[in-house]
Amino acid sequence: MAQIILGGGCFWCTEAAYKQLNGVEKVVSGxxxxxxxxxxxxxxxxGDTGHAEVIKIEYDEEKISLEKILEFFFKIHDPTTKDREGPDVGSQYRSIILYNSEQQKKEIEAFIEKIRKDYQDEIVTELRPLEKFYRAEEKHQDYFEKNPDDAYCTMHAQPKVDKAREFN
Incomplete structure (x- = not known):
């Protein structure tokens, strides 16, 4: 299994969306x-820890490529807005990709360069090596699945889940 760490706003939303993608085997909020x-x-x-809300995605490279994972990432959040996604504001909601190897870094940089022309504003997604991933508390795991009628989930997670179903 390959893995990548992504942050693009609230992890309840990104976790719920990525769980819908074919080839994604496991998603953990952290x-x-x-x-x-x-x-x-x-x-x-x-906002004092420097951490972002992120998800750790484990995926089967024979079923879904890193490029497809990144393509979806840039579809479900705004990578041109610093420290904000939808109603969530603060550095903990920043756009960030944490890579596991120099090869993965090169693939991500090439992908960002390829899509840069698709954006009017500068892409502010932070790209850095993963130092440590901390699993979020249990109540945050599978939050959307456990709370589908929660107003926040209905307004913000459900549209991303719908995009994931269309993306497959």
Whole structure:
């Protein structure tokens, strides 16, 4: 299994969407990209940890490529808005990709360069090596599945889930 760590706003939304994609085997919500060890949701939301809400995606490369995963990532969030996605504002909601190898980094850079012309504004997605991924608390795992009628999920996660179903 290959893996990639992505952050594009609230992890409830991105986790729910990526779980719909053929070839994605596992998605875990968590925190990465910051300086605090073992951060909690509350600490991350306060914005003092440097971490972003992210998802760890494990995928079968024979069924879905990294390019397809990235293509979907750039479809379901705005990579040109710094520290914001929809109603969520703060560095914890920033657009970020954390890579596992130099080869993966090169593939991501090439992909971003290829799509750059599709955006009027500059792509502000942060690209950096993964140092440590911290799994979010259990109540945040599968949040959309557990709370489909939650107003936030209905307004923000469901449209991304719908895009994922169309993307397949």
């Amino acid at each position: 925190y990465a990209g910051g300086h605090t060890e073992n951060p909690t949701y509350r600490e991350v939301c306060n």
